[in-house]
Amino acid sequence: MLFPTLEFGVFFLIVFTVSWALRWVPLSRKIFLVAASYFFYGWWDWRFTALLFFTTVVNYLGGLLIGMTGNQATRKLIVGVTVAVDLVVLGFFKYYGFFLTSLDSLLTGIGLHRDLPFMEVILPIGISFFTFQGISYVVDVYRGHIGAEKSLLDVMLFKSFFPQLVAGPIVRAADFIPQLHQTPRLTREHLGVGTVLILTGLLKKMVIANYLATELVDPVFFDPTASGALDLLIGVYGYAVQIYCDFSGYSDIAIGVAALLGYRFLENFNQPYRASSLQDFWRRWHISLSTWLRDYLYIPLGGNRGGEAKTYRNLFLTMFLGGVWHGAAWTFVIWGTLHGAMLAVERVLRRGLEELAPAQTEAGGLLTMLGNGASHILGVIWTFHFVCLAWIFFRADSLASAINYIAGFGDFVTPRQYATPFLVGLIAVTMIFQFTPRHLGRWLAQGVKQLPSPLLGLLLGSGLWLIWALAPEGVAPFIYFQF
Amino acid sequence: MLDLLHELESGMSEGWEAASKAELKSAEQTRRSISRFTRAMSIAALLLLFFNSSQLVTYVNGFEVGPVQDTVVALSTTWNEQMAKNHLDKPFRTVRDFVSRLRATSWEEVGAHVDAAQHGDSARLLRGMLHDEAKDARS
Numbered sequence: 001m002l003f004p005t006l007e008f009g010v011f012f013l014i015v016f017t018v019s020w021a022l023r024w025v026p027l028s029r030k031i032f033l034v035a036a037s038y039f040f041y042g043w044w045d046w047r048f049t050a051l052l053f054f055t056t057v058v059n060y061l062g063g064l065l066i067g068m069t070g071n072q073a074t075r076k077l078i079v080g081v082t083v084a085v086d087l088v089v090l091g092f093f094k095y096y097g098f099f100l101t102s103l104d105s106l107l108t109g110i111g112l113h114r115d116l117p118f119m120e121v122i123l124p125i126g127i128s129f130f131t132f133q134g135i136s137y138v139v140d141v142y143r144g145h146i147g148a149e150k151s152l153l154d155v156m157l158f159k160s161f162f163p164q165l166v167a168g169p170i171v172r173a174a175d176f177i178p179q180l181h182q183t184p185r186l187t188r189e190h191l192g193v194g195t196v197l198i199l200t201g202l203l204k205k206m207v208i209a210n211y212l213a214t215e216l217v218d219p220v221f222f223d224p225t226a227s228g229a230l231d232l233l234i235g236v237y238g239y240a241v242q243i244y245c246d247f248s249g250y251s252d253i254a255i256g257v258a259a260l261l262g263y264r265f266l267e268n269f270n271q272p273y274r275a276s277s278l279q280d281f282w283r284r285w286h287i288s289l290s291t292w293l294r295d296y297l298y299i300p301l302g303g304n305r306g307g308e309a310k311t312y313r314n315l316f317l318t319m320f321l322g323g324v325w326h327g328a329a330w331t332f333v334i335w336g337t338l339h340g341a342m343l344a345v346e347r348v349l350r351r352g353l354e355e356l357a358p359a360q361t362e363a364g365g366l367l368t369m370l371g372n373g374a375s376h377i378l379g380v381i382w383t384f385h386f387v388c389l390a391w392i393f394f395r396a397d398s399l400a401s402a403i404n405y406i407a408g409f410g411d412f413v414t415p416r417q418y419a420t421p422f423l424v425g426l427i428a429v430t431m432i433f434q435f436t437p438r439h440l441g442r443w444l445a446q447g448v449k450q451l452p453s454p455l456l457g458l459l460l461g462s463g464l465w466l467i468w469a470l471a472p473e474g475v476a477p478f479i480y481f482q483f
Numbered sequence: 484m485l486d487l488l489h490e491l492e493s494g495m496s497e498g499w500e501a502a503s504k505a506e507l508k509s510a511e512q513t514r515r516s517i518s519r520f521t522r523a524m525s526i527a528a529l530l531l532l533f534f535n536s537s538q539l540v541t542y543v544n545g546f547e548v549g550p551v552q553d554t555v556v557a558l559s560t561t562w563n564e565q566m567a568k569n570h571l572d573k574p575f576r577t578v579r580d581f582v583s584r585l586r587a588t589s590w591e592e593v594g595a596h597v598d599a600a601q602h603g604d605s606a607r608l609l610r611g612m613l614h615d616e617a618k619d620a621r622s
Contacts, residue, residue: 006538006539006542007542013524013528016520016521016524017521020513020517023513183506183509183510184513185509185512185513186512186513186516186517186520187512187513187516188512188516188519190516191516191519191520191523195523211586215586260520262513420586420588420589420590421588421589421590421592421593422585422586422588425585453518453519453520453522453523453526454522454523454526456519456520456522456523456526457522457523457524457525457526457527457530458526458527458530460523460524460526460527461526461527461528461529461530461531462530464527464531465530465531465534465535465575466578468531468535468538468575469535469574469575469578469579469582470578470582
């Protein structure tokens, strides 16, 4: 069930009405929300609801046992086993095919060809997201950040809550489970935020992302050799905007839907293309994943505590594994490697610059201000283009296709075919919104929350109508569903 | 033990009313917000039903064959025809036509518009004559 469909509209109408009607009976409300979430998940393939339930029970029992045990070694063993079960499940569904194909090529290459047990493994939608949530739950219980949850129902709702189930944001147990212990509330603020986020999310996904995908990105990436330099350049800019609108659009809708049901999710995107360094970019892009990688991978690896060399290694490994998490393909490996390597290079350069010209605490003169402004602008341009270069590997179907794409930047002969004023306009408008005041959405929500219900209804109805009228026919799935 | 019990009782007597008032206020606020958003959603659904009825037909056409489904499909089609007959689908088509024109705009047309704006040829620009001229030039 996709968010921008009539099916989801009907589903949400029912969930909203029934869940709020049950607000006086928290247990029934939770049971209903879990049932609705499993129904939402089962809409794609009901068989995988069993997998979701199995991993939830494993995490629940793991958390419970860690909470009951005082012995540090035993706690460590339990957290290790629970995380291993999560990773084995994820690894099997996500990397089985890739592993066997690579092994087959290797064995054939060295003349030891064997018939390997190949099979068609369907990737359960959203598996990476609910696995990460499960891991964060048991690790947080182990670290003592949260207590072990005694109610299986609460853990089930935490892992399966439908707005974030299939494509994030990756919600932390410490943020969500305490909300389940409180009486659900719906305020004017929730309505304002929910309405604004749902409408902006739909606009981003249905209009901007869908047009860019169908009329620019898909044809250009399908055969990069058939396009000239200008189309390829606009194509990669288009993909940068498409993936941002697609994914942040999904996150916006998820946060908005959760708000209308009385729950709060944290922000997942914060104008990422205005970042002036790669480090800054990762503080703004897919925040729930980057903070997850920081807390459950970078810090356990040692973070920046083991000296310079180990810090670079940890940065590199974190981003490398972040790349592999996206999928079992060499293109994702290169994407992660590029980001990891550049984060390390940035850190070296920053250190070097600080030694050469230490930051001044006093306010500088006009020249210093101009210098800082210029370096900030250069930083934004450089970061955006580096991110775009890495997106080529992320989007390309194969390594050869990515290399062809980059090689195509030297082709000034092939005439322009895809970069129309309409598509360039969509890219430009989205990029302008990367530099608007950060709290624009909040201000809009402040205005919306004051509206009386007929005006709110008019806004919601005309907003949905306009988005449908502007959008191309059909609904493309969200990019992050495949991860 | 008695001290503890007394403390607990006095704590309750002091905080009970305040907590209860806050809870009541919150519950009332929630009730109002639910009714408010339910009304808003109903208005939105009605708007879409009237002005975007073609979407309803697209949706119900995906139903499987069956007596109930067939009736729903027939009702939706009739509803959509009635809306079209009363020109309620016109705004939707106008927006789509506008988007189609935007999508078909070429760089030459954009150039002609920019030139016209620079040379103060706004009258011809407004009448859409430049659009036609740019098309002629292309053909």
